[in-house]
Amino acid sequence: MNYQKIILPTLPQVDTIIAIFLLKKFGKEKYPGIENASIEIWTEIPKGETEISLNEKGYFLIDIGGGKFDHHFKGKSASQIVAEDLNLEEDPALSKLLAFAERADKYGLGTISTDQIDKAFGLTGLISDLQKIYPYHPQKIVDLVLPLIEAHYLEEKRRYKELPEEFEKKLKEGKAEVFVVKQGKKKLKVVAIESDNPSMVGWLRSTIGQKADVVLQRASSGHTNIITRPLKRVDLTLSVALLRKEEAIQQNRGEIPPVDLIKPGKIPQVPEWYYDRATNSILNGGLNPKGTPPTSIPFERIKELIREGLSYLSLRKTYFPKVQKSQYFLEIRIPIEIAKLIREKIESVSAGIKLHLPQNYHITLLHLGEYSSQEIISLFKKIQSILKEIKPFLIKIDSHNLKEGVIPGYEAKAFYFLISEGSKELNKIHSKIKKIIPRFRTQEFFPHLTIASISPGFEEKIIKEGKIKLKEDFEIKIPINKIRLTEIVKKPDGRVVYKTKKDFLLGE
Template identity: 50%
Template sequence: MSTTYSKIILPTRPQPDTVVAIFILKKFGREQFPGIEKAVVDFWQILPEGESEETLDAKGVVLIDLGGGRFDHHAARVKTTASDLIAGHLGVVDKASLAKLLEYARRDDFFGKGTVSEDPIDRAFGLSALIAVLNKSLVKNPAKLIDYVLPLLIAHHNEEIRRTEQLPLEFEEKIKNGEVETFEVRQRDKKLRAVILTSDNGSFAGYLRSQNGGRFDVVAQWLPSGHLNILTRPTKRVDLRSLSALMRVEEAAQAGYSIEMGVRDLAKFGRLKEIPEWYYDPATNSLQNGGLNPKEVSPTKIQKNGLKKIIELGLSEKAWDPRI
């Protein structure tokens, strides 16, 4: 009869490394540790008299950082973390979707730098700081911290699966099917890489702007609903003013709006009541036709087959240079 695992034991209140370790154990350990996904977390400073890791394992108890066992990183011969020990034991230490979580646990455990930024707001709201303040407010019920933090790690990991596994395959498939347009445009002294595609996946724009996704500087993403959003890579500091004006001019022409506005007014941030389909967001440096959840915003009437030309003309600033 196989053992059902019902308890995970820590020696002290949860730390970033042990929280990540518990996430990995619950997520990937179901085959080796049946029932572990439902196991509760408890805290022992020492093992009960007469017990060992082996005897407790037979009773469905997993020890983390306690008892000098397989998941006690303090007893390891090399510098490591509980997260790495568990990931290694389960054969997932090289899984791309876990890379950031494992590195976060190492950085926090080895150097106390779960948050590298020196900005006080970043540090106050970084995960390590939030775990610390949760521990202070949950002194009598430290296991509750796991309930609060695990959903955040689950959401992060789900996004990493999309970014490292699902999106590369989907993008490759779209390229094979001729559903992607890529091109380059020069804006002043910068060469911009742009891509146009259709997808309702909200993670695509971020992926395509990342190192793994090709580092595109401009991503124009059509939604199946006909809405269109144009996003940029922040570090490239793309100037969207000329493109904003052109998109609004084209929208007005296609929709039959009668507008009497100068080009500088058409390039303004925010939403123009005369052309409500488009919002120029200075915070994200993007042009949004409703974002990923359009609701009351109507789909653009700009034609797909003319979009590339508009983007090229707008980004190159050949029709209008906003600096003049």
């Protein structure tokens, strides 16, 4: 008997696609030809035919005809029935697939997340999209989805079989080591291994693996990466400093200041090591080391350095003190005489509205975020190089452009003047500075001058009905000849102080 067709009653769904995957992957000995069988849709089996008679003609029925693989009224999914028929139900590499099929078919849940993006790009949602695009081509749907199922299975197989076997082999060969390090009050489980397998790190950190807090993986190329488990919040500061210092010694690159040794990212003196704070890892090229030279430090020495770096947390405070950072933003400060004139144009305000002090009137150009003093000073020349090309100009505010609403990055309802003239120049400055700043807070920019706000703690009615009444129509032109860099300083008592760091003159 040679199977040529797989018959379904409806377009392929999660459950039936997984059942087809199991048959094509594992059923070719029991069901010859099934691996090449094409997909067809029947609403019912032909009169006078049975599952057995159709099998003899090369048809394999799933969920139709009330036969062996029709899951209706059996309390099981079709994929579960196929798995049991092929003696696969105990395979841990298939457990998630079978659970997913049951959840999608029996409970109709599919992707459980309530996030609309998760739902749209979850497998259930994507299969639904394919059904709409290819309503008359079930084979196309199956052909597109099977590689995804295959990829998942192969990775699960690695996690449950191949990776544990490789790890045990490496232990016996002396190419893997497990040790515990105490960092402050934390006990860290560290695994060091020589392996080219890109899935090894994930497995070693997982609950089905070694539950490692720190993994050192050395590839055959010599590239070595140190990866941590995020929830453990491992301090890598001293570790990266020791690695960079040792690399410089190995390659005769001279002394490196301690403050440079602990910098995030790459440092020019030691390009081999990238300190990634986002993932809390130290990378010597990562998964794709192209362009990054392998470290010259022997693996045994790296293990010693990591032991020392993780263990001596107290030394970090002594030799590598935490670099103090502040928040910074670029602004245009309104001259006090003009600010007072604007304030005088306000006749009255509703209850709950807090008028800003004229001396605080400013136009925010860009929130730079957090920088150390050394980092911010290094930006001075870059900023000045942009602003020297910009000539002084005028902006205009007028009574017709008094607006209200929530400004991006500002929680409270605000009252502000849109800049009616000069906004083109402000947008130009904003755009040019963004290109030369390494990092900044991303948010919508529209030139405006905020003069008042309502705290979100007030009743909704007060917030909604709050108004500002002006004495008269007016327009005021304001000369712009400098941009200010302001530092936000947080005092120990909780107070926030705004400190001028530098004024940049336009056109100079």
